[in-house]
Amino acid sequence: PIMLSQTKFIQRDKLNYPFEERGLQFGDGVYEVIRIYSGNYYLLNEHITRLFRSAEAVKINLPFTKEEISSLLMDLLKENNVTTDAKVYLQATRGSAPRDHVFPLDVAANVYAYVQPLPRNVELLGSGVSTITHRDTRWENCYIKSLNLLPNVLAKQEAKEQGCYEAILHKDGFVTECSASNVYLVKDGAIHTHPIRKNILHGCVRISVEKFANDLKIPFMENGFSIEDIGAADELFLTSSTSEIMPIIQVDGNLVADGKPGNITKQLQTEYERDAH
Ligand code: PDD
Numbered sequence: 422p423i424m425l426s427q428t429k430f431i432q433r434d435k436l437n438y439p440f441e442e443r444g445l446q447f448g449d450g451v452y453e454v455i456r457i458y459s460g461n462y463y464l465l466n467e468h469i470t471r472l473f474r475s476a477e478a479v480k481i482n483l484p485f486t487k488e489e490i491s492s493l494l495m496d497l498l499k500e501n502n503v504t505t506d507a508k509v510y511l512q513a514t515r516g517s518a519p520r521d522h523v524f525p526l527d528v529a530a531n532v533y534a535y536v537q538p539l540p541r542n543v544e545l546l547g548s549g550v551s552t553i554t555h556r557d558t559r560w561e562n563c564y565i566k567s568l569n570l571l572p573n574v575l576a577k578q579e580a581k582e583q584g585c586y587e588a589i590l591h592k593d594g595f596v597t598e599c600s601a602s603n604v605y606l607v608k609d610g611a612i613h614t615h616p617i618r619k620n621i622l623h624g625c626v627r628i629s630v631e632k633f634a635n636d637l638k639i640p641f642m643e644n645g646f647s648i649e650d651i652g653a654a655d656e657l658f659l660t661s662s663t664s665e666i667m668p669i670i671q672v673d674g675n676l677v678a679d680g681k682p683g684n685i686t687k688q689l690q691t692e693y694e695r696d697a698h
Contacts, residue, residue: 423500424535425493425511427484430500436533444514444531447522448569451475452512455494456662456697457536460504463697464662465491467625472511475565481515481530494534501536508539508663512568539663546690549668549682550586552659554648555579557590557597557620564619576600587659589672592620594647599659602667603627607656607685611640626660626693633692639685656683665697666690 423430443449453472456463469487476483485493494509511534518525555576560569576588577600587599597615598604603624605614612634615621634641651657657669657677666689668682 423497424533425497426533427529427531428489428493430496433535438531439517441520442514442517442531443525444512444568446520447515448567449479450512450514450531450568451479451481451566452510452568453566454662455509455511456539457498457503457507457509458697459506460498462494462498462509464625464629465494467628468662469494471566471623471625472513475567476513476530478562478565479515479567480524481513483513484530484532497534497536503536505538506540507536509534509536514568541665545586546665546667547682549670550659551584551671552587552589552599552669552673553580553583553585554651554673555588555590555600557592559590559620562619563597563621564617564623566622573600585671586667587664587669589651589669591648594649596646596648596651597621598624602659602661602664604657604659604669605630606646606650606654607658607683608646608650608654610685611642612685613642613644613646613650615645616643624660626662626665629693629696630660630666630689633689633696636692637688639688651677654678656686658683658686658689666693 424433453468455468513530513532516528516531518528559572580588589599590597598621605612617623631641651672655678659667668686670677670680
């Protein structure tokens with residue numbers, strides 16, 4: 422029930438922002454979702470690095486250093502006696518001020534973070550998930566983990582309404598990522614994914630996948646792939662802090678290869694379990 426607000430701990434129901442809050446009125450803020458296994462953070466430094474990159478890109482001044490937020494986030498787990506699998510949601514907005522597109526003067530960022538239990542989805546990780554394809558209608562700066570998630574929300578909802586888990590986004594025929602995860606195609610023993618550019622989120626789990634691929638001597642090729650390539654894929658999978666390494670077994674009603682999670686995907690899942698525990 423205890424959350425972090427700015428740099429102190431409060432009860433959840435004690436957080437009260439005015440309605441004129443720039444996160445609420447403009448989506449003027451950035452966020453992170455960080456995974457916890459058995460009470461320990463996974464990829465904490467990677468998430469903090471990205472938080473600072475996002476905040477800097479939109480000129481939000483965070484009221485702490487990387488070291489300070491790291492230790493505050495550690496204390497958040499202690500305050501809540503977290504010993505199980507969980508996730509932390511952290512957001513930082515430009516602050517509270519009368520509504521005006523122009524930045525307010527001398528207003529401090531609003532920051533909060535809270536922890537929620539999140540059991541691993543062992544069943545889906547074993548069976549794999551179905552997906553749809555969906556046009557990527559987002560802006561050019563998706564490397565910023567901004568609160569403006571309406572295109573992502575609409576794509577994910579479309580997937581849900583079609584009985585699917587995720588939407589694979591594509592622009593001009595090329596696959597960028599999913600609505601809330603990165604996506605990879607396996608063909609002839611190599612992993613292909615969109616290069617690190619401004620138009621995708623640089624996933625923390627993606628950093629792990631590249632490391633595991635190097636350890637396993639599986640080529641990790643940042644050359645992207647097209648919607649057409651999916652038809653000839655050997656394997657497809659997605660990654661995120663909440664989904665981990667998730668096999669994709671169906672796209673727009675068509676099976677991926679034989680419709681079962683692939684071998685390389687399973688090897689990466691094994692490496693992930695070892696790394697995260
Ligand atoms: N989503 N791409 C997008 C658009 C995302 O929103 C996410 C994460 C990722 C994967 O990033 P990471 O590996 O660092 O979790 C890729 C989080 C989990 C969310 O919005 O809930």
